[in-house]
Every structure is written in structure tokens, then in C-alpha cells.
Amino acid sequence: MPYRSPVGDIKFIFDHVVGLARVGETEHYAEATGDVVDAILTEAGRLCDEVMAPLQRNGDLTPARLENGVVRSSPGFAEAFGQISEGGWIGISADPEYGGMGLPGALSMAVSDMMSGACLALQLNPLLTLGQIDALEHHADDAIKALYLPKLISGEWNGTMNLTEPQAGSDVGAVASKAVDNGDGTYAVTGQKIFISWGDSDFNSNTCHLVLARLPDGAPGTRGISLFMVPKFIPDENGNPGVANSLKVVSLEHKMGLHGSPTCVMQFDGATGWMVGQPHKGMAAMFTMMNNARLSVGLQGVGVAEGAYQHALAYALERKQGQTSIENGTGTIIDFADVRRMLTTMKAEIFAARAIALDCAVALDLGRATGDADQAARAALLTPIAKAYGTDVGCQVSEMGVQVFGGMGFIEESGAAQYYRDVRVTAIYEGTNGIQAMDLVARKMMDGGEAAFRLLQEVQDAAEDTRGMMPELSKQVWVAAETLREATEALIGTEMNDRFAGAVPYLRAFARVLGAHYHLRAARAEGGKGPRSALAEFHIRRLLPEHTALLIHAAQGAAGLYALSPEDLSA
Template sequence: MPYRAPVSEIVFCLEKIVGYDRVAATERFSEATPETVAAMLTEAGRICEEVLAPLNRAGDLHPARLENGIVRTSPGFGDGWRAIAEAGFVALAADPDNGGLGMPMALTSGVNEMIASACLALQLAPLMSQGQIEALEHHASDELKAIYLPKLISGDWNATMNLTEPQAGSDVGALRTRAEPNGDGTYAITGQKIYISWGDNDFTENTVHLVLARLPGAPEGTRGISLFLVPKRLPDAAGNAGVANALKVVSLEHKMGLHGSPTCVMQYDGATGWMVGAEGGGMAAMFTMMNNARLGVGVHAFAVGEAAYQHALDYAAGRVQGRPMVAGGTGTILDHADVRRMLTGMRAELFAARAMSLDLAVAIDMAHATGDAAWAARAAFLTPIVKTYGSETGISVADTGIQVHGGMGFIEETGAAQFARDVRVTAIYEGTTGIQGMDLVGRKFADGGDAAFAILDEVAGTAEVAGNATLAETAEAVRAATQRMLALDLNDRFAGAVPFARAFALTLGGHYHLRAAMAEPGGPRARLAQSYLARQMAAVPGLLSEATAGAGDLYALSPDDLAA
């Protein structure tokens, strides 16, 4: 079935739920009026429907492949990349001084959602470029910025980030890649990196890698890591892609999904690179890119869920089976209560995930535009929640989409399975669900819970205005659980981190749904909110009980007991 870009849903969330007008009222984003944003979202939606969505199945059936050291991409992906680049969608938020449009992250997030829904395998390429552009803007020398940013922003070149090594997954500090000074301001980079999304392609002139490596004599762990820019082709005197650098794609990973996205094993053999940021400051510089990517991956995940939902709804509306269970039924499986339960839950959680991601994007924009530390704290706190809830929602919705199809969902030709295969990695990308949860109850609680309590105050305010006791009681229960979590030892917090993050996210979802209901009282949004608060948010008490239970029972079984 054809993909329908949810432009009106994104605009509604921006205007009625997350207060985008505050962003447009700042001097920095004064040109990004609501009218301009709506127009750009409409154009992005058109490109997604007409150009990108038809590529999704082709990428799955005709994966990227490595031929004689050259990555050959899926049919039509080059045309899709050019459509994205020519519309300016590779780097909407980039600095206009370097060729960007200077648009807010709220717009970027909406555009990224639709591109990911249309073809996630391709959308990973602009996401990597967006993150690298931001990292270079913040940390690179003026000389590097002048050469690389215009090319990355235009889409003539694409970008990657290289963190993981075979022996160093989430423990990045265990990496072994070396950087030897060449004596001329450059460095010789040697080592191997794995899981490099879009590490090469056959439609851009150059691929620019950001690589974490260790200088001679650097201390162990993350304090000894520096960041280096290493291009596939070395720029010539005019700044164009010149001779090949000493790096290569060793192989492409054989993945469960996202077959159209080449995930590369990269080998660096004394490749020429330039340091980005300070010596030993690699993780700080890379986190600029990673935080961008964490929002992006959360958006990617529920975006795939949106496509899976549309696919399932279309199937249910045409699948005639059983006898009508309600007066005036259609004779399709839409008449059945359980199918309605699945579809309503899918739609309700997708709305919550979309609103949450845009709430985070607005906080990022306001922090950048005003320099207000409160906005930055809000953005930092919401980041792991958005990444976790977006990922888990996308996975759950895609899985439920298969269930709506019944037996046909397990048949590859219907396309339902591809959504589940493609989205599954989002709970692993850019820090697993567990790592995000631990970040939330660890680093993000370093303020004593101030950021959490500020957001819960806002939720309680919505409940009071709406006169909704369910949300008010839930917000108070999350507040009490937060206080209990703060009193726990760190490992006891970690044991409950994932359920706590989900409980907080579901409560935020109730806040967004009630705001939607108040914006359009008595309509479909109000009815959807009623269902969400009664069903999805009903899980919060159990999640909070698990979150605050500590780790004792998890260690009651020995490794031998677990193996028995």
C-alpha cells in the first residue's frame, strides 16, 4: 500500500502540544515561522510519498553489496539521496554560513520521521551526516570546517561515525585503533571498526569518517580517546575529493533487516586523518554527534511503526473474515474487538512517541536559541526517554502489525515482516535500551531529580487543567518512585532503570494525549486519549513497582543456577 505522510499530525503536535510558537518567537529561529515549517513539511511529505517510499521494498529485496572493494547500493537509492539533498533535507539545521538553512531541530525531526517511514535504510545516511555536521560545527578547526561542511551540507559528500570495534562494543574505552602523529598536523590512523552505517556508497563523491582512536602514551579508558576526521578521498588543493586514502571496506554485515543500508567493517591502514577537538576529548566531541543520533534513532523507530500501522490498518480494512460483531459492521476484521484493541493501541503509542520527540526537539531549539540552562537540562533528561520509548514503540507496533495480518503477516510478500526486521536494531543503535535507562537514573539524576520533578510538575498541571484524576494520580506515583530511586544504591537503580524509563514515558504520553483532547474536545483525539489513559497508562503502577524493587532478586541466582 502507498505510504501517507502524516504532515497534519506533525503540524498538530508542533502547534497544539509542544509549543513550537516559542521557538519561532526567538531571534535565532524567527524565519522558521509556523507557516514556513508547515510548507517545508508538506514538501518533504510529497518527496517521501512519491520518491522514497517506493525504494523501501527494493532495498530489502536487493541489498547493498560489496564488489571488488566498491559498495553497490540498492536500486534507486542514489536518486533518493539526490532528492533529499536537493531539497536541502540532509542538513536543515546546519549553519547558513556553511550552506545550511539554519532551521530548528523541531523541523528536522519532523522531516526525518517521514523519510524514515518511507525508507529507513536510506534515511540512516542523512542522519549520520546531520550528526557529523553538528560535531564539526562545535569542535573542528576553521580550516576543517571550510573544507568539509559545505560538501556535507550539500550532500555531495556523506558522513559516518566510527566507534565500535570487535572487542569494544558499549565499552568504547577498550578500543585499540591507533593515531600516530605524522609531524605535519595530520595523523596516521590504524585499526578496524565495525557496524559502520553507510561506510561507503556509489552515489556521493566522498565519505567522511569520524574515528575514535588513541594517541601514543594516552591513558587507558575513555580519557585517552581522541577524535579524528578521516576521509575516504583526501581533498585536493581546491577542496575536492582527490586521491584515495589508506582505508577500505573489508566486508558488509549480513543483517536481520535494513538490507539497503550498507553496514561496513572498516579497515584503516595508516590512513591520513585530522584531529577534531582537543587531545583526549574524543568522547566529548563524539557525544555531540551521538546525542543528535539518539533523538534521530528514537524518531526512526516510531516512524517505521507509523508505516507498519498504516500497512496493518489498510489490511484490516480489506480483510473479510468472520461475522460482524457490532451493529453496522463492515464484515472485515476491523469489526473484531481484539483487532480494534491492537490498532487503537498502535495509534495511541505512536502519537505519544511523536509528541515526545518533538517536545525534546523544541527543548533543544530553545536551549540553542536562549542559552537557558533549564532548557538544556530538560533536553538532556528527555533524550534517553525519547530514545528508549521511540525504539520500543516502533518495535512493538511493527510486531503488532504482523499480528493484525495474522498468518499473512508471517509471509514476506505482504511486507509486514520487513518493518519488524528493519526496526529491531533501533533498541541497540546509539546505546541499548538498558544503557539509556541507566543514563536516565544515573547521570540524569545527578541534579537530585530536579529535571524530572520539573517535567512532572508540568504533567500535574495538565491533569489539573483537564480535571483528570487518572493522570494526576499517575504523575504523583512517578514522583514518589523517582524519590525512592534517588535513595537507592546505583546498581539497585540500574536494575529498575528500564521499567522506570517506560513508566515515565507512558506518563508523559498521557500528558500529551490530554493536551490533544483539550485542543479538540469531543473529537477523535479525545476518544484516543481516553483509551490511552485507560489502557497503555494502566501499566505504570506495575512498572514502578519493578523499578523500585532493587537488584537483590536478580543476583539470587548464581551463574550456575541460570545455566541449569
């Protein structure tokens, strides 16, 4: 499958759309100079193109398998992961005290974007480790940090996240796994967890599970859950993997896609664990990992969309079929207006989703470096949008890629369908996109909409600044932001279930407006003339108007959703 890491697009977004340079101007990230950023992106792009991308198809056709209780990875994955770990790619944003580079998280997210486009099944391994590193840095005690962080950052060990149980999916408060104090600083953890990506590996010498479980005196619901580090092998006195812990992989899930990534059913039978954070406060610690993962998953969607787009574009440039009346055509299907519509939509959506996610990452870095509460609030607001919209775009673009291929898209040998099968789960895990939308209209509006209004004011100010260069497009963006402002004001005054009923279209409308804003900034950076300006015009004229219908939908409330009874729906 053809793949070329979008280094140029990412650099452009950092330089001209989301302002990564502001992060490098802080004392905390002073080493993130322009030269360093360029070098990191360029070398990561080479790794993705030359090492990871060739494994994309192989991971699908030769899946991970469970053999005598041990996961055997797809051929080539171990060697590729060796280059990922040896290059220090897992520790880009990790604490230098433990072997990390200490660079901005936005840079780490950009690398994850490219790795996802190259080979999502393999990228999942370091993604989960990155989230665990973040959780341990924020919540673990010094002893756990000193033992685990260097191993995780180096890639010698990998990390997982164990939340879901057969009876407890999105309702984490229903977790039934138990933990009993052993009296020596350790706990005996018992229970079963499902959907554990990379729950075992044959190229990491230890797999470190962060497990949610309930102490005997833990209250019902999420307030009674604690978090434990439960390694596959218990470290010995030298910090090396020692005796096997009382845990095992029961089976691997048979999945729609991502066959190269082993998704495990894990059984813990009195396994030895160490508490991370405070008793009964496990959700706070786990949410650090989950929030990191939500932004990363949004960029997984973007990365896969990029891969699917490039695959479809290459086919459209070579497939000869039919004739068109355009002058100076190529003689291939890219001459057809509908194929151009699909490819241009794919490209416009990818740019918008990538810009939203990287803007969120920059806000996180600025909040961390400066303590600016407004930047932290901005990042919190953008996170559910970045996750939901990014993964929706991944699904939409990969499905559209199948359509560009036509009949061959339905044939597995073309490889087009793999992108859709692989990316489809991203709209489900780390909180379904419906849950992301509910978070946006509920928790993220607890400030009375202040963070949202600040962001919309920024959109309108930027549109005003561009009005002299592109008056019509700027006006459309300004008006769309004003419409979204009014809809947000109305939303805040409604009952919660009415908000939830319109949450998904509201989030999509917000993403449409933000996408137009970033496209307009891109057009301004090239003076209103050029390919980015043409793409911005396509997005603003053809995609942005959808926000009007979406906001009408969002304002309808919940009553109509219950007009049909369960019996009516079954009739």
C-alpha cells in the first residue's frame, strides 16, 4: 500500500495554524526549537514510511495469535518495534529524569498520527504505553516511577489499560474486580478484564497492566475504585522481570479489523499489584491515561484517514475507466467530478480534524508549561471534539476510499477495506463518540460556556482579520461562529437529557465551524491564492453549511426520541 508521511502538512499546521512556536518560547519547552521539531518530524516520517508502512497489510493477513498462553505477534512487528524503541520514539514527551526527551506533547501526537497512518495495529502498542507513562508521572509514588518509567520509556516494557469487564463497559462504576491488601505494601488483584489491547507481547520483556479494582471497603460506583500496577512478571531486586505473576491471557478477541493488534481477555487470580495513587481514587488516575488516549485516538482516526486517502488517490490516478468531457484530463477516473468530490472532501476533512487535534495538543502543552487556566480549559473543551470528529473522519474517509475503488474496494486484495475495518473501533473505544458528545454538552459546559465562547470569539476575530483578503469566505465563517454561539447559549439553558439528545449533532457542528476556521487560517498563510486556499474554499462553501442543519437537529430536544415505544420500534 502506498504511504508517505504527511510531514509537510503537519509542519504547516504547526507553523501557520496552531502556533507550536509559542510552546517553544516557554521555559519548560525551550529545547523545542524549529530545527528540533523539523528534525523529529522528518526522521519519524522516514521510520513510518520505510519500516512501519510495509507491515500494514501483513498485520491484517497474518494476525497475532495465542500459542500456549503466549501472544505471538505478526511477522515483522518485533523488528519494527525494535526500531521504534531504539529511536526513543516512545519517550518524546516523557520526563528526562527517567529517560524521556521532555519535548512537547504536540510533537509526540504528531508522530502518533504518522505511525497510525503507516500501521495502526503496531502503533497501538506504544500508544497505550504513552498513556501509562502519563498516568504514572502524575499519580504514582517515587518508587513506582523509578522502577517502571525508565523501562516503559525505553520500550523494554509495554503498558496497558484494564477497565472494561463483561458487565462493565462504559459504566466503569460497575467494575467487579477485587483487590485485597496483602499487608506488605502489595495487593492481591482478582477479576477478568476484556478488550485489552496488547495485553501480551513477545517483543516487550514485561507487560505492565494498570488495573481498576475495588478494595473491600470501596463504595459502590466509581468513587470506590482504586488503581493498581500489575506486571506480567514481578520485578526482582534488580528491577528485572522475575517470577510470573498470577495472571494470564484467556483468549484473543476475533475482531472486524486490527488483526495485527492482539486484543486480550485477561484473567487476574490474586495477582500481585501495587496501588497507584490514593485508595478509592483510581478513576482520577485512570482518567489521566484516558484523556491522553482520547486525543491520541482522535489522531489515530486522522492517521488512518490519511492512509486511506493516499491509497484511494493512487488508484484514482492510475485507473482507466470511461471518459469525461474535461480538457487536458488524465484519462483516469480522477477526471470524473464525483471522484474529485470524494477526494477533495477526504483531503479537507483530514486537514480540519488534524488541525483540531494538534490545536488541542498545543493548548495542553501551554497549560502545562505556563499554568494558564484558560489554555487548560481550551484543551479540555477540544478533547472530546478532537476524539469524536477525528475518528468519525477516519471512518468516513476510509469508507469513501472504498467507494473510490468501486467494485475493487469490496475485494480484500485491493487493501481498501482494511482501513475501514481497522479504524472503525476508534469511534467506540476510549469512550464512544456519543459519550464524547455528552461530555462536551455537560461537563465541558459547567463553566457556563466560557471556554466555548472564548474559542468562538477567536474564530470570529480571525475571520475579521481575513475579511480584507477573502471577504466572502471570512463572512461565512464569522456568521457560522455566531450561529454556534447562539446555539450554545440556548443549549446551556436546557434540561440535561435534551442536551444529550442533540449532543452528537452539536459536536459535529462545532467541528464544522472549527474546521472552517483552521482552513481560513491556512488560506491566509498563503495569501488567499494557492492549493490550501482552494481547499479552504471547498470546505467553507460545501461542508461548513452543514452546521446549520446540525444545529437545528441539536435543538429538537429529547421528547421526539421517545415518541416510539420499544414495541413500536420492534414492530
